[in-house]
Amino acid sequence: LKVRVVRSSPPSSQFKATFQESYQVYKRYQMLIHKDPPDKPTINQVRLVPVSFEDPQFKSSFNQSATLFAKYQMSVHKDTPSDCGENEFTRFLCDSPLEAEHAPNGPECGYGSFHQQYWLDGKIIAVGVIDILPYCVSSVYLYYDPDFAFLSLGVYSALR
Secondary structure, three states: OOOOOOOEOOEOHHHHHHHHHHHHHHHHHHHHHOOOOOOOOOHHHEEEEEOOOOOHHHHHHHHHHHHHHHHHHHHHOOOOHHHHOHHHHHHHHHOOOOOOEOOOOOOOOOEEEEEEEEEEOOEEEEEEEEEEEOOEEEEEEEEEOHHHHHHOHHHHHHHO
16 A cells, blocks of 8 residues: 655646546545435536626526525525525625625635536536635535435535
8 A cells, every 4th residue: 555645735746647546536435435426516517606796697597596595495494485585595695795806816716705506407406605715715605406415515515
């Protein structure tokens, strides 16, 4: 048995060279031990969308996100429809005191509030509400389609 410590951040050449092999071991482990399906969302199915009604991706996915939020709240938290309408969704998960900022040495997406959307077959199945700040990422809330609870998207999102 040989154990290697490989720098992942910033990615070393060893990390890059073994990434696919490591990923396949991880995926097999998740499928065998945690019973994840092979079609669990991948990094290519996750979109980071700024929380701004001026952003076209945010605007075009708003209704789908709000509907998913209501479905989640009513199923998981037993809220009434009036507790999780569009206004409540906007107040709770879209209105943010953070202002968007694009610092020259910051992340490409900038700093601010984001909806990390998990898509499967052209449909949003989960949304992680996060704040990206200069020295941390803060997970504000996560909601998902209860029909996909078997994917453990909360755990996946936290690890991601």
